[in-house]
Amino acid sequence: MKKVKAPGLLVGLLLLCTPFIWAQGGADKEFRGIVQEEVKNEKLVPVVGAQIYWAKSQKSTFSGQDGRFSLPKTGERLLVVNFVGFEADTLDTQDSSFMEITLKKGVNLETVEVTYERRSTEISMINPINLETMGEEELFKAACCNLSESFETNPSVDMSFTDAVTGTRQIEMLGLAGPNVLYTVENIPALEGFSALYGLSFVPGTWIESIQLSKGVGSVLNGYGGISGQINVEEKKAESGENNYLNAYYNALSRTELNYNHRRELSDKVSTAILTHAGMRPRRIDVNDDGFMDQPEQLEYSVLNRWRFTNDKGWRSRLVLESSMLDQVAGQMDYEKDKDNLNLWGMESRVQNHSVWAKLGKVNTDLPWRSFGSQYKVSYYSQDSEFGNRNYNNIQRNYFANFIYQSIIGNTNHVIKMGASGKWDVRDERLDGMVLDRTEKSAGVYSEYAFSPSEAFDIVAGLRIDYHNLFDWFVTPRLHLRYSPAELTVFRLSGGRAQRTADIISDNMGLLASNRDFLIDAQMGADLPYGMPATIAWNAGFGWTQGIVLGDRTATFVAEYYRTSFTEAVVVDREQSPQEVNFYALGEEDQAFANSYQARIDMEWSDKLDLRLAYRHYDVQTDYRVGRRANPLVAPHRFFANAAYETSNGWSFDYTVNWIGEQRLPPTQSNPDDLRLIERSPDYFLHNTQITKKWPKFDIYLGSSNLFDFRQEEAIIAADSPFGAYFDASNIWAPVQGRNIYLGFRTKW
Secondary structure, three states: OOOOOOOHHHHHHHHHOOOOOOOOOOHHHEEEEEEEEEOHHHOEEEOOOOEEEEOOOOOEEEOOOOOEEEEEOOOOOEEEEEOOOOOOEEEEOOOOOEEEEEEEOOEOOOOEEOOOOOOOEEEOOOOOOOEEEEEHHHHOOOOOOEHHHOOOOOOOOEEEEOOOOOOOEEEEEOOEEHHHEEEEEOOEEOOOHHHHOHHHHHOEHHHEEEEEEEEOOOOHHHOOOOOOEEEEEEEOOOOOOOOEEEEEEEEOOOOEEEEEEEEEEOOOOEEEEEEEEEEEEOOOOOOOOOOEOOOOEEEEEEEEEEEEEEOOOOEEEEEEEEEEEEEEEEEEOOOOOOOOOOOOOEEEEEEEEEEEEEEEEEEOOOOOOOEEEEEEEEEEEEEEEEEOOEEEEEEEEEEEEEEEEEEEEOEEEEEEEEEEEEEEEEEEEEEOOEEOOEEEEEEEEEEEEEEEEEOOEEEEEEEEEEEEOOOEEEEEEEEEEEEEEEOOEEEEEEEEEEEEOOOOOHHHHHHHOEOOEEEEOOOOOOOOHHHOOOEEEEEEEEEEEEEEEEOOEEEEEEEEEEEEEEEEOEEEEOOOOOOEEEEEEOOOOOOEEEEEEEEEEEEEOOOOEEEEEEEEEEEEEEEEOOEEEEOOOOOOEEEEEEEEEEOOOOEEEEEEEEEEOOOEOOOOOOOOHHHOOOOEOOOEEEEEEEEEEEOOOEEEEEEEEOOOOOOOOOOOEOOOOOOOOOOEOOOOOOOOOOOEEEEEEEEEO
C-alpha cells in the first residue's frame, strides 16, 4: 500500500487562502479601546489578553501588549469584556468609537453587570484551533506537583509510567507517546529532544498560571513540530498576581516538596519575580516485595527569575533565567550510590537543565493591530546515568530565535502574521560504546492568514518553508476551519503536516530498565540521526462542540475525531524477541497510523456541583516486520469521570475515576514458562480524590491517588536475576506504587 501523500484539497485551499485578497472596508469602521487594571496606589496598567466581543456575537478580539484593541462595528451597542479573575463586563458604546475600560476586582465602572462564572477548564467556542484552557483552579483539584502530574482531571491527556524502576511519567495524546507533542512555555519551544521525558518534572505546578492544550496540528508560528498536538504553559508573571506564594506538600511515600514564589515591582516599568522549588524522596519502598524500589530516591531543585520591562512607546520585553537539577537512585533495595554493589542492579541518574529566554516586542500605539515580536532562547541539558551495567549519557545545547510580524489587510476581518525562525541544536549522546553525536540546524520562513468574513465562519491557513542541514528542504502546510451555524454550535476541521527528529534512546528511556539488546538498523546513511529518517506525519481532525442550556444551567458537549498517518517514522519493535528492541525505518509500502475518538460532556449539575464525563477510543497500529499489529501498552478503550463539589463555606471535594481497558503486551512467548507475560492486561479502575478547605489567603488539602490500591503485582520480569537475559522492567500497564495519601497547604499574600 502506498504512503499517504499531502491531500490535494488541503494544498489547494492553502493556495486559495493566501493573503493576496482585496479587503473591503477600513479602519473607520472599527471600534477601538484600551483595557486597563487598577493596581495599588491607583496606578493603571494595561491588561494583556482580555477578550472583547459584541454581546450578540461570537466573534471576538483580544487586547494587545499595551491593552489596546480594535473590533469591527456591527451596529450593536453592548460590548462584553472578559478577563481571568474579573466578572464579565458589558458596556454601552452608544455614540462612542473609543473607550477606556478599567477593570477592578468585583467592581464594574459604567457597566451593566453580567453574572458569569469562569470554569476551571474552558473549551473555546470562538477559536478556529481546538483549544482547551486549564486555569489555576483546575490544577488545584489534584496534587499537581509538576507538569507531568497536571492532567489527572483532564480526559484529553493520558498519563503513564515508562518503567517500574525510574518512576518517570510520560504524557500521551491521541494515542501517541509524549515526544510527538509540541511543548512550549509561553509559546517558546521547551522540553525538546533529550529533555522530552525528564523535563516535564522541571515545571513545578506552583509556577503554572494556566495550560493551553490543542489537539492535532497547531499554528505554523510555533514551528513544524507537534504531530499529535501542543501543550503551552503560561507561567506566573512578574507584573501580576500575588506578591508571595508558599506551598508545601508531603505524601505517604515520603515525597516532600516546598515551593516559594516572590514578585516585586521595582518601578512602573520594571518588575521581577523569583519562583523556587525543592523536593526530595528519601525513603525506600517495596510494596510488592520483588526486591526493587517502587520509586527512586530523589533530590531536586528548580529556580526561575523573571524580569519584565516596558516603556511609553509600546516596547515590551521579558527575560527569564532558569536552572534545575535532578539526582535519582533506584534499583534493588540494597543498592547504594557510589559504592561497590556486587551483584546488585541499580539505576543512577543526574540531570541538569539550564536556560535563558527572552521576548522583545513592540505594539503600534496608534494602530494596535500592528505589532512586532521576537523570541530568543539558549538552553543546556545534560544527563549522566547508569542502568545496571549499561551507561547512558547525553548533552544538548540549543539556540533558538523567532521573529513575528502581525498586521491587518484593510480591517480586522483579514489578519496576517509572518516571520522567520531558526534553531541550532548540538547533541552529544553515548550508549555504552556507541557514539551518537549530531548537530541539527534549521531555518524557515512562514505566513499565516486568518479570514473572518462573518461571525459564523473563520479560516486560518498557514504555510512555512524550512531548510534542515540533515533533511534538506520541506514544506509545512496547515489549515483550520471553524463554522458556527448557531450560537451554541461549532464545527471545526483541521489538517496539516508535522515533522520531528526521533531521539530513539531518550524517547524510549524506559527500555533501558531491561537487558534487551538495542539493535539499530541504520539504512539511511551515516549523516542522518541514528541513520534514520525524520518522523513525518499528516494529521486531520474534525470536532463538534455543542453548548447546552438546561434552565439556568449550562453544559458543553464535545465530539472529535483525529487521524494521524505517518509517511516516515522510526519503528520501535519489541515484537521479534523479548531480548531485543529493534529500531528501523518504516518500509516504503508500510503504514503506521493512529485514530482517536473522544466524546466528552462538561456540565453544571447544580450551583455547587460540576461533572465531567468522557469516553476515548484509540486505534493505533504499525506495520512491524512480523506484520501489522496494534501498538503495545495502548488501551483502545478508556472512560473518565470527574465530580467537583464546592460548599459556600470554602470546602471543595473532587473525585476522579479512570477506567483503562485491556492493553496488548509485548510478546514474551519465547521466554521460559515462569517468565512469560499474559498476552493482554486486564482492565482496571483508578480512583483519585481530594478535599480542600479554603480561607481568604490560605488553603489546606488532603487527597489520595489510586484510592483503592490497585497495583500491577508482577511489574518486573526476572526480578531475582537482574543481570540475566530475561530481566525486563519496561512492561508497565498499571501503577506499581499503589495507594498514595498526601497532605499539603498553600498560602498567598
